Amino acid sequence: MYVFVRERLESESFIPEGRIFELLEKTKNPDPKRVREILRKSLEKNRLDPEETATLLNVEDEELLAEMFEAARKLKEEVYGNRIVLFAPLYIGNACVNDCVYCGFRSSNTLVQRITLTEEQIRREVEALISQGHKRLIVVYGEHPMYTPQFIAKTIEIVYDTKLGKGEIRRVNVNAAPQTVEGYKVIKSVGIGTFQIFQETYHKKTYLRLHPKGPKSNYNWRLYGLDRAMIAGIDDVGIGALFGLYDWKFEVMGLLYHTIHLEERFGVGPHTISFPRVKPALNTPYSLKPDHPVSDEDFKKVVAVIRLSVPYTGMILTAREPARLRDEVIKLGVSQIDAGSHIGIGSYSSRDEDEFKKSQFTLEDPRPLDLVMRSLLKEGFVPSFCTACYRAGRTGEHFMEVAIPGFVKNFCTPNALFTLQEYLCDYASEETRKVGEEVIGKELQKLPPRIREKVKEGLERIKRGERDVRF
Ligand code: SF4
DSSP states (O other), X not given: OHHHHHHHHTTSOXXXXXXXXXXXXXXXXXXXXXXXXXXXXXXXXXXXXXXXXXXXXXXXXXXXHHHHHHHHHHHHHHHHTTEEEEEEEEEEEOOOSOOOTTOTTOTTOTTSOOOBOOHHHHHHHHHHHHHHTXXXXXXXXXXXXXXXXXXXXXXXXXXXXXXXXXXXXXXXXXXXXXXXXXXXXXXXXXXXXXXXXXXXXXXXXXXXXXXXXXXXXXXXXXXXXXXXXXXXXXXXXXXXXXXXXXXXXXXXXXXXXXXXXXXXXXXXXXXXXXXXXXXXXXTOHHHHSOSSXXXXXXXXXXXXXXXXXXXXXXXXXXXXXXXXXXXXXXXXXOOEEEOSOOOSTTTTTSOOTTGGGGOSSOOSOOOOHHHHHHHHHHTTOEEEOXXXXXXXXXXXXSOXXXXXXXXXXXXXXXXXXXXHHHHHHXXXXXXXXHHHHHHHHHHHHHSOHXXXXXXXXXXXXXXXXXXXXXX
């Protein structure tokens, strides 16, 4: 009975395309008074409803745009403070049976080098990532019968099992094909953070055209992919859209309706939202001329409107984007970024000029982790490698601050400072260590005296050699 109900439910899309077009049309040339009303609601940390998000997407007036960006900056500061969580992608294998028109790994691309890392190669890659200072990874796989849930679980166990000096990977997120409920249970059993699936485009007709072959050509199987993950007990899920495939305003509305669907069905929305733009890929003409390219100016609106629409959802900005734009956009609501990333399979431990032939697309921010750390610190951000909540089993309630007011000050900020101190002690260049110690000093002054003393004590323990200190 339950399976029948679930299957009937999962045969119908929860993305109301007609309603989205109607709202985007109806809210054109929005009344400034209405826009300011919506910004106030968002600054009170309320998730926006579809008509409100559509209104913000239609803001063109320069003055109103400036107010919208300022509100997004303020909201990010109030909800996340100045912490930015850092991670790195680790591609495990690029065999794939799908033929996504925009992707370098598509099955019909005969010029791409097909590689699936062996256990030994995974260990080499993880050691290279640990020696940069990373603690959080996202492991990525193509979609292929050999990448079974058991294979994915095994590779994650190898990642956790690989240590180097005082370094280790403490949280592994996953970006892989949609699984069955049983498949997710196998992957969950080895201890993962977030399971990420991007719908790529929520516009069904465009989706079917750009995904002509393979299991990924099934729109609804993918759309309900994270429902099955949550049914299997994975309560930190990540959604995303690939901007450039269809109209960017429609995709932002799609992300909002996906969030609302998860909230209505499971009582909690996504842990993170990603908003990558199509980037050039090897021998992939579509990637050089996507149907709906998104300008930098519109990309900033994408980030600000998502932030204002879902105040408590993590937002991930990757190294697909150039450093100059990342530095600007990060202030508009981003909570997580990758750094020191190499997406050519096997390229962390053995660099060669063929990296592009082993990559899914191009990265435009090749800065090493230490440089990104220094740039964040100089901007007054606190780079964090925190994994405390996930390892303390504090998952699902996608923002602890909702459940426990003051959580950020009592847990998130101290834990961020502890992981920053570890990085400064074990991996930072002299220049980065100097800026980092200054930032820690400033952040300590912002903490209430009782917590400040406990944090100072923790920082001293780390300087004396202890690791993994956390609240
Ligand atoms: S986007 Fe993913 S599923 Fe599609 S071809 Fe590329 S690797 Fe395969």
